Amino acid sequence: MKKISSLLIAILLLLNTYPVVSFADDDNIQEEIIYDILVDRFNNGNQAFSDQVRIDDPLAYHGGDIEGIKLKLDDIKKLGFTTITLSPIMENATDGYHGYWVEDFYSVEEQFGTMEEFQSLVQEAHDRDMKVIIELVTNYVANSHPIVTDPNMQDWIIPNVKVDITKEPWLEDVAVLNQDNPEVQEMLVDVAKFWLNEGNVDGFILHAADQASPNFLEQLSSEIKVENSNAYIIADVLGEEVPQELKEIQAIDVIDNPELSNTIANVFSSVDNPVDQIYEKWDELGIENSLLYVDNKTIDRFTQVAAANKRDDVNTWNLVLVSLLTTPGVPIIFQGSDIPMYGAGIEQIHRLINFNSGEQELEEVFSRVLALRNEFPALQYGDYELVGSDKGMSLYKRTYQNEIMYIAINNDSVSRVVSIPDLESGLQLRGLLGDNIVREINDGEYKVGLARESADVFIVEENSGVNWGFVAPVIIIIFLFVIAVVYLSRKQKKREIEE
Numbered sequence: 450m451k452k453i454s455s456l457l458i459a460i461l462l463l464l465n466t467y468p469v470v471s472f473a474d475d476d477n478i479q480e481e482i483i484y485d486i487l488v489d490r491f492n493n494g495n496q497a498f499s500d501q502v503r504i505d506d507p508l509a510y511h512g513g514d515i516e517g518i519k520l521k522l523d524d525i526k527k528l529g530f531t532t533i534t535l536s537p538i539m540e541n542a543t544d545g546y547h548g549y550w551v552e553d554f555y556s557v558e559e560q561f562g563t564m565e566e567f568q569s570l571v572q573e574a575h576d577r578d579m580k581v582i583i584e585l586v587t588n589y590v591a592n593s594h595p596i597v598t599d600p601n602m603q604d605w606i607i608p609n610v611k612v613d614i615t616k617e618p619w620l621e622d623v624a625v626l627n628q629d630n631p632e633v634q635e636m637l638v639d640v641a642k643f644w645l646n647e648g649n650v651d652g653f654i655l656h657a658a659d660q661a662s663p664n665f666l667e668q669l670s671s672e673i674k675v676e677n678s679n680a681y682i683i684a685d686v687l688g689e690e691v692p693q694e695l696k697e698i699q700a701i702d703v704i705d706n707p708e709l710s711n712t713i714a715n716v717f718s719s720v721d722n723p724v725d726q727i728y729e730k731w732d733e734l735g736i737e738n739s740l741l742y743v744d745n746k747t748i749d750r751f752t753q754v755a756a757a758n759k760r761d762d763v764n765t766w767n768l769v770l771v772s773l774l775t776t777p778g779v780p781i782i783f784q785g786s787d788i789p790m791y792g793a794g795i796e797q798i799h800r801l802i803n804f805n806s807g808e809q810e811l812e813e814v815f816s817r818v819l820a821l822r823n824e825f826p827a828l829q830y831g832d833y834e835l836v837g838s839d840k841g842m843s844l845y846k847r848t849y850q851n852e853i854m855y856i857a858i859n860n861d862s863v864s865r866v867v868s869i870p871d872l873e874s875g876l877q878l879r880g881l882l883g884d885n886i887v888r889e890i891n892d893g894e895y896k897v898g899l900a901r902e903s904a905d906v907f908i909v910e911e912n913s914g915v916n917w918g919f920v921a922p923v924i925i926i927i928f929l930f931v932i933a934v935v936y937l938s939r940k941q942k943k944r945e946i947e948e
Contacts, residue, residue, distance in 0.1 A: 476651075476679035478702045478738070479829045481580065482774070482819055483781040484530040487746050488538060488561055489546040490799050491784055492517030501544060501560055507796040510546045515562035519570045521804075522577055528787060528812065529819025532580040534654055534683075536746070538567065542591040547619050547746075547799075548584065549656070550591035554640040564647070571649045580651035582681055583644060587637050587669065588657050589623035597624045605633050613660075616687055616747040618795065628665040637665075638672045645677050652681030655701075659686045663694035670700035683740060683779075691736065703779050706739035713776070714743040714751055717769050717860060719758045720902060724843035724858045727772060728835045739778035743769055744786070750798060752789040762789050764902045767814045768858055771882070771904040774822040775847065775856040777833050787815050821881055821906055827852040828906075839865040844897055855907040859899040866898040878907035888912060 494516025503509035518533070525533060537548025540556040548558070557564050571581045589612070590596055596605050610625040626633050644650050653673065658666060670682050684695055686705040695704060712730040716722045731739075743751040755765045766789065773780040785802045789811060792798045822828050831847030831854065838844070841861025847854050855878055859865050869878075872895050878887035883905040887897050889912070899905060 476681075478681050478683075478779055480823075481532040481681075481779055482530050482822055483532045483534055483582075483779065484525050484528075485534045485742075485745065485781050485783045486518060487513070487536045487784060487799060488515070488518065488548070489513040489536075490801050492521055492802060492804070494518070494520050499560070504801075507799065508546075509544050510560050511801045513801060514560070515557075515566045515570050519566075519573050522570075522573055522579065526577050526579060528815045529823055530579070530782070531823065532582060532651070532681075533574065534582045534781070535584065537584045537586050537656070539586075542593045542622075545591065545619075547617075549586055549589065549617065549619050550593075550622060551586050551589070552591050552594050554636075555643055567648060575649075580681070582652045582654060582683065583648070583650050584656050584685070585641060585644070585653040586656045587626070587628070587665075588661050589620065589625055592622055592624050594624065596626075605630055613687065628662040634665055634668060638669055641669060641673050642676050645673070645680060651679075652683070652702075654683045654685050656685050657687045658684035658695055658701075658705075659688050659692050663692070663698070666695070667698045667700070670698055674700045691734075696736065703738045703740050704736060706734065706736050706741065706778065709734055709736070709739055709776075709778075710742045713741065713769070713772055714748075714754070717743070717765055717772070718751070718754045718760070720760065720860060720862050721841045722860055723838065723841055724772070724860050725835060725838040727776065728833075728843065728845070731776065731833070737777070740781055741773050741776060741778040742781045742783065743773070744798075745781075745783050746798060747795070748798070749793040750783075750786075750789075750791050752786065753791040753793050753797075756791065761902075762808065763810050763814055766811060767818070767882075768860060768902065768904050770815065770818040771856065771858055771906065774818055775828050775845065775854075775906065777831075780822070787812055817882060825852065825854060825908075826850070827854045836869060837867045839867050841865065842867060842899060844869070853909045855897065855909070856904070857897050857899050857907065858904040859901060862901055864898060864900050866896050869895040869897065872909070875912055876909055877912045879910055880905040880907050882906055 489510050491513040493512040494514050501510045502512050504511055537551065538557055538561055539548065539551045540553035540558050541548060542550040542552050557567050574581045596602050605627055607625045607627045612620045612623060612625065614621045628634060641653060655666065673680050673682060682701050684701045684704045686707055689707055691704055691706065709730050713727055716724060716726050751769065752762060788802065788807050790800070790802065792800060827847045827849040831849035834846045836844040836846050836855070842857065842859035842865035844867040845856040847856065857867065872893065874889055874893050878895065878897065880886070883903060885905050887895050887907065889895055
């Protein structure tokens with residue numbers, strides 16, 4: 450079944466059976482699917498062991514580097530990702546594997562490689578039509594940074610600030626920058642321009658934007674857009690809610706949405722949770738461009754949480770991916786989810802990836818679902834509507850120009866059915882993931898049914914009549930079965946007569 454659905458998607462991509470809309474702006478973040486990389490814990494390409502590389506120490510470098518990322522670009526591309534985001538790559542203080550103890554904003558951390566290697570990585574990504582976004586730390590520097598130690602620059606730092614280390618314990622060892630200081634503002638803007646021009650990056654994740662000065666963020670994001678109008682700007686949020694001031698900064702393209710993302714993760718962490726909770730939270734928050742995820746480098750691995758509730762990896766990730774990739778916003782997947790990786794707590798979440806432990810069936814799920822998002826504009830730009838729900842199953846509709854798609858997700862422990870009330874007669878819904886066909890039952894009545902813990906994405910097309918591709922093999926099997934029964938019955942009667 451999975452091979453058939455994969456073949457169907459491939460045929461659609463090759464033949465362009467369904468309309469593909471071209472956009473005047475070649476760089477629109479709504480079209481991106483992001484793979485999020487913690488550089489030191491991703492892949493070791495050529496990093497030699499040093500005093501700072503201590504595999505047995507969870508708080509030290511483990512050897513992941515820029516070359517290691519380059520070696521995996523083809524695999525990331527093959528899964529269907531269009532963009533990679535990197536944890537901070539600037540020169541850090543000793544043991545700053547995470548990247549937040551910046552000592553030099555203008556240099557690449559030597560444990561990761563050189564500027565030339567980074568430029569090569571970006572070029573290799575661009576050659577594959579992929580983008581590279583780096584995380585930019587604007588709120589803090591390492592306590593060992595020259596700014597902190599220079600007595601003439603004390604007004605660059607806000608003294609005696611207590612930083613919230615709940616999610617990121619490494620922030621205990623930083624000094625907070627005074628973003629109201631014009632010289633600090635000028636320096637940070639210059640840093641952003643440097644990486645745009647020297648690094649040729651495609652944009653930034655602004656770390657802990659909810660802890661930054663809104664006025665400074667507005668200035669910084671505007672200056673970035675002036676320097677490169679196509680640069681992507683993503684606002685990272687450490688708190689549970691998005692500040693209103695952050696939502697009002699127009700130059701920011703996407704805002705981390707922890708409330709909606711947590712809802713998605715919570716819904717699929719256990720069977721029978723109603724999927725319509727996701728729509729209700731999306732509608733309540735009203736954030737148009739949200740960054741959507743189920744885990745990241747500060748949250749327990751989603752696979753770990755789901756497994757604790759005895760959920761199957763492949764089925765559950767299929768539900769999650771369909772939801773992430775069809776809900777309005779920009780999906781971002783943390784490294785290793787395609788393996789999948791498990792872990793709770795920073796030490797386990799940040800383990801170096803073991804690529805040899807990958808599950809082929811899960812990789813196929815990733816590639817099938819991501820292919821749909823990349824192909825159909827309605828899943829990137831379409832209006833979003835909840836059609837109906839039946840306990841743990843929900844049916845959504847996304848519409849863009851002349852393209853209509855329905856997304857059915859059944860998180861229930863039994864099969865469920867949802868009706869479509871307003872679809873005109875003479876049409877059918879064709880599933881692209883599960884080979885499902887939905888046809889009109891009565892005048893204008895269509896019922897979408899799904900087996901337990903499954904999902905499908907439907908296109909709307911003219912009714913093609915009987916699905917002979919499916920029916921014919923069934924008829925043949927039944928026919929052969931009847932022949933076999935008749936043959937065996939006659940053989941048995943003949944044996945009885947002879948006896």
